[in-house]
Amino acid sequence: MAKDMTLLWASGSVPCWRVMIMLEEKQLQGYNHRQLSIEEFMNKPQELLDINLRGQLPSFKHGNIIVNESYGACFYLESKFKNQGTKLIPDDTDQQALMYQRMFEGLTFYDKAATIVYYEYYVPEGERHDSAVKRNKEALVTELKLWEGYLQKLGAGSYLAGPSFTLADVVVFPTVANLFRYGLSAQRYPKLGEYYGLVKERPSIKASWPPHWVEDPKGDEDTLKDF
Template sequence: MARNMTLLWGSGSPPCWRVMIALEEKKLQGYNSRLLSFDKEEHKSQEVFNINPRGQVPSFKHGDIIVNESYAACFYLESQFKSQGTKLIPDSKEEQALMYQRMFEGLTFYDKLTAVIFYEYFVPEGERLDSALKRHKDALTMELKLWEGYLFNMGSGSNLAGKSFTLADVVVFPTIGTLFRFGLSEKRYPKLGEYYALLRERPSIKASWPPHWLENTKGQDTLKDV
């Protein structure tokens, strides 16, 4: 069933990771998986442009159907394979509403994370301003406190929208995983740390863990003071 699916992806990319988790949860292993190198700019190759005119990953095909945006691909997989694997949209209207809320808040969360990381890694050193970096870090800190509060209110052992693992977890966990990879303090954010520790052992997440993180487990300290 998955043999007519193709995913072009990059290691450590949260949008790619979202789609990979969804594929694992829907029992769609065996798809055509192409790991591309960001360092070699393989995501700008003709192979990618043939699927994704933006020259970005993930680039995803199912037969002749192309769905490149990560949220759209996750929704598509759940819609097309409802009766297979994990049910990722709960029946309860309360849980469903919370799931959608957390999913789309997750886009803001991701943007605030990347604002910090991209500033430090892609803005030339001579063009960086301490005030700009501080502004980005302060915005991320405020966002982290929101999510720490959400998880505190849900109670220990909960997923983002309740007891069930849902699309909210599929799309937001890669952001949280990246936060801790870049040095976020589990002592400062214990509820996020607890959630991270719980989900990182989930089979779909272990199976799709960024390979270069496995090769080098140390990570970075970019976010140690956030």
């Protein structure tokens, strides 16, 4: 099954990591994959465009089926292999509802985090505006407090939608991991810190950990140190 799958990905990319975690959780190791460097990605090689006309990552193909959007790929894999590996959609409808809510809130969470990183690394210093920096920071802090509250309400040792690891964790954890990579304080956000420590020990997370993070475990810890 996995031999019929192809994934093009980039190290540390949140959308790519979602799909890689999903493949691990569904015991689909052995799929064909290739990591694209930033330079390769920017040049839009034909093998990328053959799978993804938008020239984006991840690019995922299973046989003749192409599902490039990371949420879509995760839903597809859970549906296709629902009796294999980890069951990622709970039977309990209340837990399902919370899972779907947190999954799609995760898109806003990712957007707020990505905006900070984009502004820091890709907007020339001379083009930055203090008002935008302040607005982006306030938006992310508000978001972080929401997620801290969600985890506080669920209690110690909980995942995002309850006692079980679900699709919500598959798609949101890479955002959380990136935040701590960029220096988010576990002392300031202890529940997110606990959650990060819990999930990063899963075999699927360890197996898909971004290669350049392995090479440079410290990362850039100054970006979010004051958040």
